[in-house]
Amino acid sequence: MEDERKSSYTVDEALIALGFGKFQVFVLIYAGIGWVSEAMEMMLLSFVGSAVQSAWGLSSHEESLITSIVFAGMLVGAYSWGIVSDIYGRRKGFFITATVTAGAGFLSAFSPNLTSLVILRGLVGVGLGGGPVLSSWFLEFIQAPERGTWMVVFSAFWTLGTILEASIAWFVMPRLGWRWLLAVSALPSSLLLLFYKMTPESPRYLCMRGRKSDALAILEKIARVNGRKLPLGVLVSDNHQIELEEKLDFSEDTKLITSARENDIGSEKSGVSLLMMLVSPELVRSTLLLWMVFFGNAFTYYGLVLLTTELNSKNNRCTAPEELPSGNHRDVSYKDVFITSFAEFPGLVLSAATVDKLGRKNSMAAMFLVCFIFLLPLVFHQPQSLTTGLLFGARICITGTFTILYIYAPELYPTSVRTTGVGVASSVGRIGGMVCPLVAVSLIHGCHQTIAIFLFEAIIFLSGICVWLFPFETSGLQLTNHFSSSKALF
Secondary structure (H helix, E strand, O other): OHHHHHOEEOHHHHHHHHOOOHHHHHHHHHHHHHHHHHHHHHHOHHHHHHHHHHHHOOOHHHHHHHHHHHHHHHHHHHHHHHHHHHHHOHHHHHHHHHHHHHHHHHHHOOOOOHHHHHHHHHHHHHHHOOHHHHHHHHHOOOOHHHHHHHHHHHHHHHHHHHHHHHHHHHHHHHHOOHHHHHHHHOHHHHHHHHOHHHOOOOHHHHHHOOOHHHHHHHHHHHHHHHOOOOOOOEEOOHHHHHHHHHOOOOOHHHHOOOHHHHHHHHHHOOHHHHHHHHOOOOOHHHHHHHHHHHHHHHHHHHHHHHHHHHOOOHHHHOOOHHHOOHHHHHHHHHHHHHHHHOOHHHHHHHHHHHOOOOOHHHHHHHHHHHHHHHHHHHHOOOOHHHHHHHHHHHHHHHHHHHHHHHHHHHHHOOHHHHHHHHHHHHHHHHHHHHHHHHHHHHHHHOOOHHHHHHHHHHHHHHHHHHHHHOOOOOOOOOOOOOHHHHHOOO
């Protein structure tokens, strides 16, 4: 038994031996382009709605439909693509999402009417829902000790995307119009398709599906590219190793699951069975808490983006929208969104500094608390400069919690349901993004700033409590492949 343990190694042990090298840099850049693409498609919603409303004479309800349909599509996509990538592989998952996003995004620039635009933007949302697939794929190439730091670096691509889109909109919209902005914003997704053949499948996913020879081939390629050597011995899955170490008192055919049986089990999984795993006794607590935190994060993040404009505009004085000079309003919108996007950089730095030192749970809880404190003075009307400073600080904190949440969420789940779990949680977050403008911003327009801020504070407080209730800390832990190894963490 001792000899068998010494002559074998897991994917995590191989990744630690191989280090972070040129191979992981390619994976980071590729996944990062996907994150830039999603950020750009989300940010353009701040500009396209009003432009289309002016061009086509839309009502406010029709204008809001252009934004809401994207979130609705993401709600469907986040659920669907997570299941697809858990059953058929990470590569197939993000290939389909990139195809849908790039195709529908580019075609939407040629929409002749509102109906076609809404349908195509809804399809863009479905494609964007696959964002968690890329983040999980990248995560599965990173060694455990450095996972937090590199996931923060990965999250920086989102900030890059928001700033890039604001810059492009500032230049394109006044000169070329909204159609050009839609077309240009589809380019990053097209780059994913261009370099798709160079991407590897996740060795962790392959190992979980019993395809150890394919997983080994990818690990050997990583070793060649990085100029490192694999550990001596035979590649095994992590549940195999845990069974050896725990010396479970089962029959031999139950103890050592063969590659063929693992493959059969994996192929039999359906979307329904994957969802049932998320609410199984082992994972139900983590799943429900994760849904609450994703909802709170999305509600607060998108709310702060909107409040930055609402509380610093004439809307804050409850004046009629018609009193606003439309030309100046649009110019200021481009400038405001561009400037406030830079608040995310300190949030990334803060999360990078705390995610491994304080741990995922402590970092998120502390940032929720500070965010709560920043927003509290806004219960009452404040001078514009103070309002801007408080919202800037709150956005730093919520960016940090969102960044760490996207690190923590994939670590909570075993490989067999990882992208499904993160995808469904992301879908719940999309609901928060959809509800926020309907509730909080409407309260601001109705001169109920105090109630709106109390609503944000309540959601932030509940999200912080949920973080404390998460069952375990994942900092420095190896990713698990199966439920048998997940149970050991509780």
